[in-house]
Amino acid sequence: MRPSPELAILVGVLLVFSPLYVGVFHIGDPTYRLTAAEVEPTDDGFEVHGPYPTWGLDDDIICVGLTDRPCVLERHLLDGANVSTRYGVEFGHYQYEYVYANETFYRVAYDERGGRTALRLEPVPTEDALYHSASPVGAVRAPVRQAVESGSATARQSLLGDSGKLVAESGTYYVVTEEVVRSSTAAERRGEEIEEAVSVLGPVAGLLLVLWGQRGLIRRA
Incomplete structure (x- = not known):
């Protein structure tokens, strides 16, 4: 018919x-496996109980892991150098708030002096840096939230915007890594x-x- x-x-x-x-x-799309690891504040910085992204803990924190920049400016400041500019402040490719060096977190700060901007780094407690950098678990997408709550999850599309980001849940911090699992x-x-x-x-x-x-x-x- x-x-x-x-x-x-x-x-x-x-x-x-x-x-x-x-x-x-x-x-036939690849599957993305998400794995959460707890980030624990310690007396000498922090400890990650599991894998975390090679580029660091969060976009707000630099000089952790294999970053895309050597952090020469920040280490120069920590050595006591005086760095100033008349053009304002720009922190790398995107804004960041904290620097991790010598097992210590520092907050990026600057002073306006005579029309010039003087950069400096102020040490801050580890807990403060993690607290202000982390995103609440309710603000991330569902697969990342599931990974934080249960340890792992899968997704059908890349979640790089949320994975590799520090996430806070009930006072505990986590970082989620993403691994591509090819169709087989x-x-x-x-x-x-x-x-x-x-x-x-x-x-x-x-x-x-x-x-x-x-x-x-x-x-x-």
């Missing part, structure tokens, strides 16, 4: 625009093939169905 022209046109239109929505189903099962590989076939062949088949449906409507009229 042949489909009605109206049904053929409807299905055809859906197939024509299939490349726009087929990716929404994440067929036969079903997932088959899903990738189906998604690619629909994206490539769907518009062609859809256009043919629309044309067939239009001809059917003309004949019926």
Whole structure:
């Protein structure tokens, strides 16, 4: 039994625009494994009970881990150097609030003197730096929140905006790392093939169905 022209046109239109929505189903996409590690304040800085991102604890804290800058300016200030500028203050690629060096947290501060800005670093307690840098667990996305609450979680898309960020829950601090787990099962590989076939062949088949449906409507009229 042949489909009605109206049904053929409807299905055809859906197939024509299939490349726009087929990716929404994440067929064959990699899975992202999120793992939370507790960050404990200690007398000599902090201790992470598990893995944490190589770039550090949080965007608000620099000079922790393998950062994208050597922190020469900050170490220069800690050595007692006087650094000033007449153009105001810019902290790297983005604003940061704290520096970690010599097992101590420092707050970035500056003074205005005679139209110039003098930079300095003020030592602060570890608890203060972690408290003011951390995001509340309710402010992060659901998979990251689940990782904090249960230790681990999975996601179908990258959450780099929230993973690698210091998160606070009930007075305890956590940092969440993200690991890509590539598709490996036969079903997932088959899903990738189906998604690619629909994206490539769907518009062609859809256009043919629309044309067939239009001809059917003309004949019926």
